[in-house]
Amino acid sequence: MTSDPDQKLRIAYSPCPNDTFVFDALAHGRVPGGPALDVTFADIDLTNGMAERGEFDVLKVSYAVLPYVLDEYALLPCGGALGRGCGPLVLTREAGTDLTGRTVAVPSEKSTAYLLFRLWAAATVPGGVGEIVVLPFHEIMPAVRDGRVDAGLVIHEARFTYRNYGLHKLADMGEHWESTTGLPIPLGAIIARRSLGATALTGLADAIRASVRAAWDDPEVSRPYVLEHAQEMDPSVADQHIGLYVNEFTADLGADGYAAVRGLLTRAAAEGLVPPLGPDALSFP
Template sequence: MSSTDDRPLTLTYSPCPNDTFVFHAWTHGLLPGTPDVTVDYADIDVTNGRAERGEGDLLKVSYAVLPYVRDEYALLPCGGALGRGCGPLVLTAEGGATSPAGLAGRTVAVPSERSTAYLLFRLWAADLVPGGVGEVVVLPFAEIMPAVRDGRVDAGLVIHEARFTFQAYGLRRLADMGEYWETTTGHPIPLGAIVGRRSLGGERLAAVAEAIRSSVDHAWADPSASRKHVLAHAQEMDPAVADAHIGLYVNEYTRDLGVSGHAAIDALLGRAAAAGLVPATAPLSPAG
């Protein structure tokens, strides 16, 4: 693919409220002069796999997958999910483990083995679960809480709107990976990144970044414009939960990672590499 290729770009992200809110204006033709784009919706485990196989121009992926895809994809400085108080949760059912040590040798469901959530969980478990957990089962994130509730797994690592809905399943929070990360490092927590194929060229990737920032600005200036679209993709999610989801995951880092955002990502990948959990990778810069 050449940098002069002017076909519509492919963009893949989740149907979760934060993503549909952020990209609505750009993907619905509300921003004249921005690059043409076609959209595909997929769960994070799917987008991570596509990035590793080099499938697609622009994708929302887990920060944990960056060391595996950086040769082909560049990190864009906007559009992702990074912040404070928004980390994945470890949930158990009544009668289940009540402390990290109680997960030793137990079965835990996770949303993706390449997810940032799972990477954080592995760092947390190495510190606090003697001998480690037992079997790890990968499930689509929407299936994890029912699996914990029904006793098919001993605990579940959940993301997205599960922060707001787990009590409806009769579950309780055993640990917050965001609290663990922020307490031990002082950094905000990196969750999801937008990456673009390097072969698109620097000029085109810069235009994409500008389109994303404009889309975020439009969404903040007129939240009602994306409301119908967001709720349609949120399916049965309560509108109040969708609003809380957007409020938590769309923040100043969505518009621009900045110095502190890039430092948080470097800290995560550096710590994970030191623990042998991901390949070592060069420190990030706003350009890469």
């Protein structure tokens, strides 16, 4: 897959169950003909920065960072996270809180969640939200609960656990996106260096698809890898997480997947949130 067949591809993805489920077979050499991987685990806010600095061969990143990295990296048509009914949530202490002028905690300002939030706010908070505070993901719900911020934007397993903090769902960013576009929600992307070359990129995509299918065919094989890195997540929550974020779009973006990615980034560019995409920016390989 690289110029030296004995050299491993340096890849960075999150310890979240969907990523470890997807990459288990490939990372452990169970995909015939697949490349050897040198895996680094990092949350997506870190991998976004790694991509902007060009530090790895392959990365899982937020779709929101694509406009900043597509000169060097190609979007792979598989391995990422899109879906329906799996969008980020805005949480508050009190039901029905008006966010006009309020402080909102977000995990990153270069995330798909943030773009979806800003598009939602532009349509539903006419007076505009107030200060945006960036906090580590695990600190957001406690900050809302304790009154340090007025609302929080949360992702992933928080969909299943926010009630434990006594919080209320003010809005589902995914519901707003789906109802206004009819498209799936683009969350996380797999990108790889264009300098690997077309043959290697195509082979990598094929290997990732094979890894996904292997996990679907025998989920129990991936379970130890998933739970080892799931950060003390309850196994049933890990299963829910995989069920939401690993789906047909993980195996292949397809026409709807590409339309969702371009639709999100085009709308975000129109709001001045990201640079505009070139006409061939999403082409593969």
